[in-house]
Amino acid sequence: MLPGATSELKVFTCRYAGVVFYTSMYTSITLMGLISLDRFFKIVQPCGKVLGQNVMFSVIMCSVVWVALFGGTAFPNFILTDQAPNNRSASFCMALKSPAGTALHNYVVALMELLFWLVCSLVVFCYSCITMKVLQSFRNSGSNNRQGKKKTNRRVFLILLVFFVCFVPLHFLRIPYTLYQIFHVSVCRQKWVLILHKFSVWVASSNAILDPFLYIYLCKDYREKLIDLMKGCGIAVQR
Template structure:
């Protein structure tokens, strides 16, 4: 019923189209700013650049997901591409969670221990980023080891990751239950503890009005980031644990519609993250503004030059015509 409903054939493609249209240019812009415009690299910018790269690698595969749902949940691109799409989907989710956790810990260290000399350098941040990429690559390997496409003869479609074969139930359930617990709940506890400690520090001793104003902005930003994190990843991982627990127990999941919708909403983090960078990083904000201001100035300059050249040619033509007229009249 879910596979034949407009929920999966209309609503999900619309959401994925929004993610693609917004996420592709914004994440590309974010990577460009972090790599080529940010002169002073710091651990936070390194983690945010990796997060943007993670989101971009996921977004470029979304058109296949859109085509799959618009085609009535019928996968026509082969088993290999289905496995790649599924692997990139979950790699994006857990890679994003890992880098958001790193950014949260970095901000925690800067706020709670601002005078500490034991700051993590760029080399350490790069090493952590490489370790996260390697870990995610290894952890998504099991997704390539069993079939992701299943042909449903009664519907005359080939599904991609929507149906699990009975003989692969144990492997799939064991994998996703482990990933849900270790990949989401453990980082979430770490983020919650870090954010609570940051809020305690920021909310204490707000005597000076200027400092209090800055701290209130920081508190609002922390709350917004935490809420977005929980909204994007919370429902999907809870639904994932429930779905595969029922699958392992060989019980029917009557909430499968909520499960696929929550996974779809998890992809929204790919187009939300660039706006988080904009509000978190003052340097990122400044570079984005300068980029658009410079582009606007260049466009205005081109228009001005073009208008001046056109006006000059027009005046030249008018002068020539006038001269010709004078010569004709004089003759």
């Protein structure tokens, strides 16, 4: 972890930066699940359309997710990571936690792992249903719009591809990594597990870069507003 860094910087990373990073990531994952559910209700079950299209409801739901995850996981971790640094081993961050902090960490890791796989199942279910519904509407209308069908499949495929590529490797690797970090269980090829875990964290963080490209490709309103913004800054862009 941070080779050559001062002890103070390592403590800051363990106590604050790392916690904020992971909490923000799981907040983003949870919101992706809610977005897929919103689209499911709008397209597959229109009876759920009213709340989904209510701006205030969306703001409240987003606020609840942020407050719940930061209030329930991040802030307690800030408070309970209160021990003086006493080693520079791979378990440096864990050594900073009080006994209550270690117990909380174990609980949060297990809870976030469960949360991810629940959201993953929800996302796959919702977008699979959306794809079938859209394709069924093409068939019912007698349309032979192959281009439209391909576009629908391509959009859903891209959303799922980005989600799986960014987050699934990390959560597969977190299982042996967590066994090693928390319970000190020896795992096969322990060194490679640690290296792959660090790489998978980097891949997960790349979601922050890939999502805007998805918005540009999939959302016409977002694309047009971005073009208008760029033109306002003097950047020549063709629609």
